[in-house]
Amino acid sequence: MAKNKYLNGVLPMALINFAIGSVYCWTLFKADIWAHTGFGPAVTSWSFSIAIFVLGMSAAFGGKLVEKNPRRSAFWTFVMVTLGWFVTGFGIQTRSALVTILGFGVIQGIGLGLGYITPVKTMMIWFDKRKGLAAGLSIAAFGVSGVLINPLVAFLLDRLAVYTAFYALAAIFGVGLFAAARLLWRPPASQEDMEAEKSVATATFSVRSVVLSKKFVFLWIVFFLNITGGLALISHEKQLYNAAGQTAMGMILLFVMVTAASNVIGRVALGAYQDRTANKHQPFYVMTIVSIAATAFAALFADSITVTFGLVIVIQFMFGVGFACIPNVLHQNWGISRLSTVHGLILSAWAAAGLVGNQISSFFLDGPGAQYLYLTLVVLYSLQLVALFVWVRVRTTDRVEAERAARREAALV
Template identity: 40%
Template sequence: MSKIDNKWMRAVLPALLIHCSIGTVYCWSLFKADIAHYIDKPLGQVEWAFSLAIFVLGMSAAFGGRFVEKDIKRSAILSALFFTVGMLGTGFFIYQKSLIGIYICYGVIMGIGLGIGYLTPVKNLMLWFKERKGLATGIAVAGFGLAKVIASPLMENLLGPANADGVLVTPSNVYMMFYILAAVYLICMLIGFALIRKPEGHVESASAAKAFSYKKVLTNKTFIGIWIMFYINITCGLALISQEKSMLAAVGFTAIGFMSAMTAVFNAGGRLFFSAWADRLRDRNTIYKVIFGSALISIGAMIVFDGIDAGSVLLVVVLLCVINAGYGGGFSNLPTLLADRFGINSISTIHGLALSAWAFAGLSGNQLSAIILEKTGSYDYVMYAILALFLVAMAMSVFIVKPGRVIFDDKAVQTNEQHA
């Protein structure tokens, strides 16, 4: 095997190049206010571009899984084109001051690139790293989380300084930034496209593809349980992450930039740590019990000790780090848990269907905490709501997502225990 034809060059590097590019969608908060000011629209209206991007990401993954399954080279180039054309179009419509154009380019076109690009390298990594599937997918998905850490300084530099009112000294930088980043990410994703390849000799199972049934997956209780767990983890994560800045301000913590970088590291670290740990466990679902249990403990401590009202910086910092780590870990363990339960033959399709939970959580997560705070003005009720949701997720993990492979044939879907 040549040096270039190995798992690091054919699976890991292209996965990182693709995920570190598309993961910059989470840098939205850095420039959303600048877009709103430049096009002279309310921030609340501009915010929908991000929500739409996450929704389309999840839905394009749900419907694009079969396409990715058949040809990862085509899906890699398609994701690169959609993502970078979406970025270019966003810059153009910011210049034109067209909110509808931004919705279409950032929300829909870029969103399609996000969904296809997110799926493309995952199965390939599991094929190359059969014994350490969690570690491999964790590295790639960590790239999606680390993209914010890598891209934020570059974006801040491209945007330039702001005046005392927070308005950019050079307002045109906000659309010029999209042009420059589109070129950078196109190069990165094209290199990923050129490198990515399935292991030599691997042939997709035609019989498995023929036997696959969307109905059997979508009505299977194991899949439903995993979907609900994943949806709740993202919803609760976004509900707190979206309030990160205001929560820290409420307890008098002023180093917001440092804390933002720190939580991003925990988010990426959780993706790698939890997925690598899961490789050593008999059942990967155990990781979700750990994620939900640690969230319940940290939220419970906030409620018992009245953390935010009491001004406890430590409690808030710990909570945000725990939630970010679990948020990332939930993403990185999803494809391997699904592969353990449903097999690897149609994993891109099944993983895509599960990512539809991300689409709906993207619409509900930020809104959950915003609505509660608007109605009550207290973080206590946000904590109660999130605590209740995590209890539901824990119940799903314990009572619904049981160990055992789910077997598909042309007649039924059943677990190994049912065969016995």
């Protein structure tokens, strides 16, 4: 059968993200897990935090596998995610906190990291002229998945014991991920991409040289700070609304749905915009400057529920922009051949931010208050802007030096 972008690109991408995006449904299980096991909030909190940390680190170490054979990485996504949900269910059934954390945090976390980066490069090659939109859609699907799976989780928990629901979801996700591993196929990169790659010196590529380069380090800092700021608000969204005077659960749920939609729109909209720009990092200026302005304004009106709600909408939007636009920035600076490897490496920023962002908001919301949190985020986003300016300068210097080296080589020939 002839390969095509929808059957061998879009469909497996959707199936993979349908399964791995379920990590955001963890909060729906907490009450049932506590009731069945007697676990305290610490167990479920650590399960989720470890899952996000392992996601980032497994993406960092799994990039080479995705680069070499995306179908194999899709297969291992199937194995680890399915096994992770099954082991989590077993841990809950046997009331073992260690097994629960191992299943959801570690085993499933490995599958999340591999699954997150597996379809991105494939989508960008299939949709060669709309790489930004392709990356944005792939990464947006991860966020949309949680919204789509919520009703399924609620349906299962109404009819099954909580651990049986985990077994059922392991089977459902397993079928979809196995199909994705069979369907996924990445075509060769275009001649245009291969020609453009010559200007970024991938012949001398090594993980060590990338990680130690100033160009990577400052981009990592930009990405880390943006994720940290986003997680600082998202992880305590309900508490922020409570602090501003909104306690009605119905309104809070509506706010959460709207802000989640803003995240998805940011990923798709700025990903599409990125395709129209020569310098793929331009959306990062928008992301950073708007975040500074929004947090500074919120610090002046921290007690206003309207301002708080507006702030979270803006930061959710910009949070999505960072994730959606980073693949195309990496493509422009390191080339298509090593995109998955570098994408995995940069996602280690997500692992680090997952440990920091939540702690920042906990410290301020449990103590000094939301206003001081917002002022701290103004400083954080200002540092992000400084890092972005430095990164652009380093990138420009590297490009000029590469062009000079190419001219010298051409003269010798």
